[in-house]
Amino acid sequence: MTFSISQAARRAKQASRAIATLSSENKNQLLQDIANTMLSESESILSANAKDLAQAEIDGLDGSMQDRLRLDGSRLQGIANAVLEIVQQPDPVGAIDNIQQRPSGIRVGKMRIPLGVIAMIYESRPNVTIDAAALCLKAGNAVILRGGKEAIHSNLALAACIRQALEKQDLDPAIVTIVPDTDRAVMNELMTLSDDIDLIIPRGGEGLIRFVTQNSQIPVIQHFKGVCHLYIDRAADLEKGLALLENGKTQRTSVCNSLETLLVHQGVADRFLPQAAKMLTEHQVKVHACERSIDFFNAGIKATEDDWYAEYLALEIAIRVVDDFDMAVEHISQYGSAHTEVIVTQDYSAANEFVRVVDSAVVMVNASSRFSDGGELGLGAEIGISTSKLHAYGPMGAESLTTQKFVVFGDGETR
Secondary structure: OOOOHHHHHHHHHHHHHHHHOOOHHHHHHHHHHHHHHHHHOHHHHHHHHHHHHHHHHHHOOOHHHHHHHOOOHHHHHHHHHHHHHHHHOOOOOOOEEEEEEOOOOOEEEEEEEEOOEEEEEEOOOOHHHHHHHHHHHHOOOEEEEEOOHHHHHHHHHHHHHHHHHHHHOOOOHHHEEEOOOOOHHHHHHHOOOOOOOOEEEEEOOHHHHHHHHHHOOOOEOOOOOOOEEEEEOOOOOHHHHHHHHHHHHHOOOOOOOOEEEEEEEOOOHHHHHHHHHHHHHHOOOEEEEOOOOHHHOOOOEEOOHHHHHOOOOOOEEEEEEEOOHHHHHHHHHHHOOOOEEEEEOOOHHHHHHHHHHOOOOEEEEOOOHHHOOOOOOOOOOOOOEEOOOOOOOEEOOOHHHEEEEEEEEOOOOOO
8 A cells, every 4th residue: 555645744733633632641552562562572673673783784875874774682672761851851732831810810820731743854873763752742732753765674673663652652653753764855845744744843954954955845953063172271170171072072983972173271271282293193083173173183184164164074184273262153143053053161251251152052061062852951852953943942841842822711701
């Protein structure tokens, strides 16, 4: 039977009413069942993932894409743990905030409600299949998941686990729809179905996100790229700074919260850059350095304007010596992607000013950029990291997948 995205979206819209009114207890049980089923079916999931990895090798996918695609026992356990953490979070749906008595006698508040049907369009990462489904379900939404062809076997295996959990609670399977057809035409049609889909969240390369943003007839949450900066201030603890540089750049390069640019105050450059050069050399990190820093790196390449905009997603980094705090902030303002920025400093005033003036979704003081992640920030998981401000900014958890409606309580008052 030929898959129809328009019919699937219509069924999801109808099914969204059931998940929107499901009790907190039943939603949490559903999420527990998804986590348990995924672990019990780990062998079949990893077998499906192996097919995707083998095809990725044939297709010549780069190392960062293959790393995003890869599943193993540890990663599956991590995904399951994220789902169970979401279970422990308060249900965002139904909460009424800020009830105020008006002079007319009415009482006015705002109730948090689901968005309805959310479509995820994503590349490579099969963990998004579970993360997105779990967060949407917690927030009372139906979800349509359209993954890339490079992860199709993994996504379908994970989808089977979700379907089993839905069937166990006798819920409509259309609450979570995995698009089995990776043809571009299906995605193009999906982006026109504004009657049935309330929001699209693309997650992947900058090209995919720009394409969806430019062609969708449905509101889009954007996350273009992560050009994350580490600024070593003149009052920095250099030992801390080196540790944050090593963790942010070398722990896992294929993720959007890895560091791409290092900024160093001229007052500490002579002391910090030799240490940085030794560490980066040990990790075989390719360095693009400005004129004031290149002499510290034996194999350094002179940085170009393009390097300040680059999201390498590899063992590669751009390095610039800056005159002062203001020059660092100006660099971030010009070249940053509004994702995550870090300052290393023992100066309380500098830390506060950095937090105040840097306009990014996540701003950190003396902590690794790798903490810019829904799970690490207490969301359990994330459906994406929004670098646009409507209607969410930064890592998006369950609450970001809801909106609010006004509720008014009266006793016969008239205007």
